[in-house]
Amino acid sequence: MLDLGWTELLVIGIVALIVVGPKDLPVLFRQVGRFVGKAKGMAREFSQAMNQAADDSGMKDAAQGFRSATDGLSKMSNPLKAGKDSLSKAAKDATSGLTDVDPESETGKLAAERAEAARKIKESTAKKAQARIDAEAEAAAQATEAGETSAAPAAKTAETPTTDVGEADGKADDDKKDKA
Incomplete structure (x- = not known):
């Protein structure tokens, strides 16, 4: 305007x-x-x-067709996005083919055996990890107890009376006088 x-x-x-x-x-x-x-x-x-x-003239349908055609062009102008989309589609197709196995076939039986083996491995790994965590916790508890017990003798030695240097010299002088 x-x-x-x-x-x-x-x-x-x-x-x-x-x-x-x-x-x-x-x-x-x-x-x-x-x-x-x-x-x-x-x-x-x-x-x-x-x-x-x-x-009324169908221009809306033509516009939608034009937009869908330009979507392909925009994907071609951005090769990274186009590559990522094609890889994700291929991965989805590949994994869907692997999971669609007849359980009665030889492949289905092998897949079931592998799934069971994987489950056992996961359980074993979880048990070993928990045992390691428990052992580390026990070792840490023992270390803190050992630290407290070693700190206790150090505290006792700090409490024992010590003689001053002057007192020790005075006692030594008294000993010399007694001998003479």
Whole structure:
């Protein structure tokens, strides 16, 4: 539509004020508002009529066909996404073929045996992991107990009275006096 900024609208308002005058200006703005409203309504009706005609002529189906064709082009323009999509589709097809096995056939029996072996391996691994965790917890508990018991003798040695160097020298002097 018209690309009018605030400055252009201000200039138009000042010119309208000078040309029409302050007395008739509100009436003029009211008439312009009605005209703009009618123009918008006519544009809306025209747009709806064109959309209806396009729908009736099958243009909507052609547009959907065009979109689906351009989706393929967009995948070709992005090779990483196209490669990822094709790999995921191939993996899905491959895994669905592996799981659809007749249980009575030789392949079905082998698949059941392998599934049972895998289950046993998982159970054994879980038991060993739990045993290792328990052993580590027990070792940690013993280490804390050993740390407490080794700390106790250290505390006892700290509590034993020690003689000062001066006292020891005084006792040695007393011993010398006794001998003399």
